[in-house]
Amino acid sequence: MAEKTFKYVILGGGVSAGYAAREFAKQGVKPGELAIISKEGVAPYERPALSKAYLFPESPARLPGFHVCVGSGGERLLPECVLLILLPMEISFNKRHPQKSEFIIEAQLIVTGIALILNTEIVKADLATKTLVSAAGETFNYHFLIIATGSSVIRLTDFGVQGADAKNIYYLREIDDADKLVEAIQAKKNGKVVIVGGGYIGLELSAVMKLNNLDVNMVYPEPWCMPRLFTAGIAAFYEGYYANKGIKIIKGTVAVGFTADANGEVKEVKLKDGRVLEADIVVVGVGGRPLTTLFKGQVEEEKGGIETDSFFKTSVPHVYAVGDVATFPMKIYNEMRRVEHVDHARKSAEHAVKAIFASTEGKSIEEYDYLPFFYSRSFNLSWQFYGDNVGDTVLFGDNSPTSENPKFGSYWIKDGKVVGAFLESGTPEENKAIAKVARVQPPVESLDLLAKDAEEEDDASQEPDNNTQLGRQFISPTPVVSIPPLPVMSDAVPSTELNQTVLAITELPLGEARVELDADLDDLFA
Ligand SMILES: Cc1cc2nc3c(=O)[nH]c(=O)nc-3n(C[C@H](O)[C@H](O)[C@H](O)COP(=O)(O)OP(=O)(O)OC[C@H]3O[C@@H](n4cnc5c(N)ncnc54)[C@H](O)[C@@H]3O)c2cc1C
Numbered sequence: 001m002a003e004k005t006f007k008y009v010i011l012g013g014g015v016s017a018g019y020a021a022r023e024f025a026k027q028g029v030k031p032g033e034l035a036i037i038s039k040e041g042v043a044p045y046e047r048p049a050l051s052k053a054y055l056f057p058e059s060p061a062r063l064p065g066f067h068v069c070v071g072s073g074g075e076r077l078l079p080e081c082v083l084l085i086l087l088p089m090e091i092s093f094n095k096r097h098p099q100k101s102e103f104i105i106e107a108q109l110i111v112t113g114i115a116l117i118l119n120t121e122i123v124k125a126d127l128a129t130k131t132l133v134s135a136a137g138e139t140f141n142y143h144f145l146i147i148a149t150g151s152s153v154i155r156l157t158d159f160g161v162q163g164a165d166a167k168n169i170y171y172l173r174e175i176d177d178a179d180k181l182v183e184a185i186q187a188k189k190n191g192k193v194v195i196v197g198g199g200y201i202g203l204e205l206s207a208v209m210k211l212n213n214l215d216v217n218m219v220y221p222e223p224w225c226m227p228r229l230f231t232a233g234i235a236a237f238y239e240g241y242y243a244n245k246g247i248k249i250i251k252g253t254v255a256v257g258f259t260a261d262a263n264g265e266v267k268e269v270k271l272k273d274g275r276v277l278e279a280d281i282v283v284v285g286v287g288g289r290p291l292t293t294l295f296k297g298q299v300e301e302e303k304g305g306i307e308t309d310s311f312f313k314t315s316v317p318h319v320y321a322v323g324d325v326a327t328f329p330m331k332i333y334n335e336m337r338r339v340e341h342v343d344h345a346r347k348s349a350e351h352a353v354k355a356i357f358a359s360t361e362g363k364s365i366e367e368y369d370y371l372p373f374f375y376s377r378s379f380n381l382s383w384q385f386y387g388d389n390v391g392d393t394v395l396f397g398d399n400s401p402t403s404e405n406p407k408f409g410s411y412w413i414k415d416g417k418v419v420g421a422f423l424e425s426g427t428p429e430e431n432k433a434i435a436k437v438a439r440v441q442p443p444v445e446s447l448d449l450l451a452k453d454a455e456e457e458d459d460a461s462q463e464p465d466n467n468t469q470l471g472r473q474f475i476s477p478t479p480v481v482s483i484p485p486l487p488v489m490s491d492a493v494p495s496t497e498l499n500q501t502v503l504a505i506t507e508l509p510l511g512e513a514r515v516e517l518d519a520d521l522d523d524l525f526a
Pocket of ligand 1: 016038040051120148150322
């Protein structure tokens with residue numbers, strides 16, 4: 001069987017792979033040095049699109065429209081330009097220097113040669129001999145390996161759930177899964193869908209199925225949706241909003257079995273509480289697992305992922321791990337963490353490549369200093385979260401699901417500091433501002449004088465703000481974060497303490513945090 005050798009191999013062809021490839025190109029990788037090996041049949045793309053615009057009934061997103069690197073504001077890598085990997089960078093360069101376009105296109109043709117090896121599953125990895133073997137028996141040798149295998153979905157068949165292998169029970173991870181769902185949506189027009197799971201996939205899929213005019217039931221065991229991130233107060237908004245859209249939410253129970261018709265197609269979902277739901281389509285979103293099995297026993301693991309240092313170097317020389325599979329030092333919290341989100345996939349990949357090039361040149365780069373960032377979109381809603389969701393919470397703003405323009409957020413406060421911030425329907429500036437709060441972690445103290453000032457400020461801004469509907473300006477252009485005194489609810493803080501906390505937070509970014517806020521914004525998002 002064929003044997004190929006590359007200086008650099010990225011194993012996996014997802015989000016991290018795409019951003020790593022772009023960074024390789026920036027760093028000046030030479031033709032023939034880099035290969036991306038992917039079991040998928042398409043070039044790296046922005047995976048989050050699969051549960052959103054890819055399933056829209058009208059003008060759905062389709063490749064090449066969402067190849068990486070569109071998701072972070074870059075230009076996308078088209079399949080053909082992974083071989084011509086400089087293309088995306090050069091296009092953006094073009095925009096700034098249109099007069100140089102001819103030169104750039106030539107340059108891009110000269111500096112090419114990244115091998116994109118698709119439809120190729122690696123079934124064996126030997127880190128000692130630096131070889132990978134594909135299902136078809138091909139061997140790939142590497143000098144540097146970047147493990148970017150991402151996650152796989154947890155299947156109900158893994159737990160032996162009765163009937164879980166029926167037709168029309170779907171999972172969503174890769175573009176092939178999304179294509180199957182599109183076919184099912186078309187085949188079962190106006191049919192009934194049961195969504196199993198109340199996390200990201202559950203919420204996004206319920207919304208998109210409703211947009212496709214399907215009858216949607218959502219089932220999850222927890223007391224509210226997205227319990228790993230949302231507080232009860234945040235979740236109440238989304239549950240109410242979804243209910244108003246006609247989505248039926250069934251909480252506190254799980255799917256324990258499925259019945260199928262004579263064709264083997266799912267017909268019913270049996271719930272633990274005895275209820276039975278009719279279903280033409282079932283979508284299961286109950287979590288994922290990092291794909292690390294190929295490397296078991298060969299590399300140190302931690303918290304379910306492959307342990308890395310702050311440069312994504314694993315315990316094995318010349319082997320790096322990025323994206324969903326990496327458990328890395330989260331500097332800001334002084335803790336090893338694994339993050340299954342796209343922003344980290346992009347940034348960790350870029351960081352690893354920079355580190356590889358720096359190490360070969362005998363240079364050093366800064367440690368990865370990541371501020372967690374998660375987001376989701378459904379219907380007309382869009383939220384962002386930055387930081388850590390630990391400690392007490394303060395909910396603010398208009399979180400009424402019936403509001404015409406709902407806009408609300410939450411802060412998480414731990415050890416006297418704001419450590420996390422969530423905002424629904426924020427403007428780009430507001431989202432940047434909450435990111436800064438989560439990064440700067442302003443202390444939260446109750447200072448009477450400041451509280452008085454804050455009250456005065458509130459009195460001076462009784463008129464509702466047209467942009468925010470929050471009753472006062474939420475984030476000023478400076479930007480100074482102000483939390484409106486009302487309406488405020490909290491899951492954790494008693495109301496008297498809450499008011500003090502709110503007023504204290506209102507004031508604190510005016511002081512020391514401002515110094516940081518005026519610093520180079522890019523530093524905070526690097
Ligand atoms: C439907 C969906 C929606 C999402 N939405 C959001 C969102 O809104 N916001 C957010 O922050 N995050 C979201 N995520 C999570 C985000 O997409 C992931 O965290 C991110 O894709 C991880 O990047 P990665 O490169 O580590 O893995 P992936 O992008 O999953 O790429 C892994 C790649 O490796 C390949 N691979 C795996 N094993 C092998 C093998 N043995 N041989 C060859 N190839 C292999 C896979 O086929 C895949 O191409 C979503 C995820 C999904 C599935």
